[in-house]
Amino acid sequence: MKLNLKEWKVPVILLGSLGIASIGDFIYLIAINIIVYQMTGSAAAVAGLWVVSPLTNIVTKFWTGSFIDYRSKKNIVVVTFILRAAFIAMIPFAATLFAVYTILVLLSIAKSFFGPASMTYVAVLVSPQKRKRFNSLWSFTSSGAFIIGPAIGGSLILLTNISVTLWLNAGFFLVAALLLILLPETEKNQQEKIPALTLSQVAKDFTVVFDFMNGRKYVSVIYLGFLTVMLFSFAMDAQEVVFTQQVIGLSEIEYSLLISITGIGSVSGALLLSLFANKISIRYMIVIGMLMMTAGYVVYAFSWSFASVTVGFVILGFFNVFVNAGIMTFYQNNVPVSIMGRVTSIFGLIQSFFQIFFILAIGLLADFISLKLTIGSLAIIMLITTVLYTVAVLNPKYSSWYEEEERESQEKLASING
Missing domain, CATH: 1.20.1250 (Growth Hormone; Chain: A;)
Structure with missing residues (x-):
């Protein structure tokens, strides 16, 4: 099979955006662990980083799917990249541990939108016959980021300091956002179809997800x-x-x-x-x-x-x-793309509940x-x-x-x- 470069242009740009964001994630991970440990000298405070995301997900995953499925997935992912860049750039100005954890919660909220929105956008943008190859390449870029990210983060910290590293880290998410802006919009002229985000709408969307789970x-x-x-x-x-x-x-x-x-x-x-x-x-x-x-x-x-x-x-x-x-x-x-955001969010909510339980249970068992x-x-x-x-x-x-x-x-x- 011949590789049609024009045909793969959109997936390659999408892959580049997601890959650069993954590198940014790993640089951030290295930097935030160091900055929290420097501020507290406490291993418990560092371990607390593991539960911020699951706890945030429990609060947000109830309604993120309802928000995502009725709006532009591309715009949501772009906004999450920009917000993550902004929040990461604010971390060096946080004078207390409480301020740092507040920013971490905001970052986790942005990421709770990113997961379901990016999954759905990939499903819409990448045709079924390319998904297996695309997801394999996505795994390759994520794995590469696992090596490159900490290496870049460590080098930047040695050459500069934590603050400069975090500001440069924010730049990775801005570049990822700029690349994503080049991609086509998959949902147009849908403003009249967007329902208000109310408790009754969220409850209705839960029913849609449970109907899907029962049907499939x-x-x-x-x-x-x-x-x-x-x-x-x-x-x-x-x-x-x-x-x-x-x-x-x-x-x-x-x-x-x-x-x-x-x-x-x-x-x-x-x-x-x-x-x-x-x-x-x-x-x-x-x-x-x-x-x-x-x-x-x-x-x-x-x-x-x-x-x-x-x-x-x-x-x-x-x-x-x-x-x-x-x-x-x-x-x-x-999973139909029309409800993928809601389904992904509810599954993520279930996962977050059990993640917190597992972390606490394993910690207690290890002590006893x-x-x-x-x-x-x-x-x-x-x-x-x-x-x-x-x-x-x-x-x-x-x-x-x-x-x-x-x-x-x-x-x-x-x-x-x-």
Whole structure:
């Protein structure tokens, strides 16, 4: 198949915008951890960064979908980029921890709009036959940002200071916004169709989402199952620094090296997937990615040395991009774009509730039992859940949810090539 550059112009610009924003996210992550630790000297204050986003999501996800689905997704994403740039630029002027956390809450609110809006905009802008390749490349740019972002952030902090780094960081989001402005508007002349954002409208939209979940139970089960498995990884990631240093005995230098190696594994997996995405079915991207990623977490949970934990991290980093690209394509192909913002927001709300519960529960268990036993138990439960999940994905009774879109894409590609 010949690559039509004109045909790929819009997806490439979209990919560039999202990739630059991802780099900005990782620079911000490095800087905010350092600035909070410098202000407080408290590990608990730094750990609190993990719960700001889920707590904010609980407040916002009730109504963000109702706002997003009736308005321009492109404009919403552009505004979230500009707001994130503005809020990040304000952080150096925050004199107290309360002021910093207030800005973090505002950033989380902006990001709670970004997730559902960007997911829907991608689904509208990228045709079904390009989604698998696009999502694979999106995973590649996100994985690259995982390495490039902290490297740029660390270098800027060394060469300048935290304040200058954050101001330059804000520039990444402005560039991302400018690129997105170049893209076409997918919703025009819809002002008369926009309902007022009221409690009754939000309640009505909840009914729409529950009707969708009831009508497409399999799609809902597969996506919620994915979110469930990812809860285990989120809980283990929250204790990653403590576990690798206190249980495995890694030094800070070894931990930094471990993260870099994991990033390289993730980029390698994303590069391989982007090259061969059209040769791997959505179903097997999900199954292989989920099983191998979980295997990586199991190796990590029972590691005893730098070498063993490195093996686990490389495996989970390499295959994480497979499951993410696969589930994203499955989701975009099976959730109508007209309600995707609302569905994504409600699923995000459910996920946020459980994320907070998991973080608190794991912290308590680690204190009452031991961190090693807690992480080991989580990994085993995650493995059992993953096996059950992959059985559901591979169930031949539901193969049409994957194969119909595959066949449609192949037919369209064949007609394009003549």
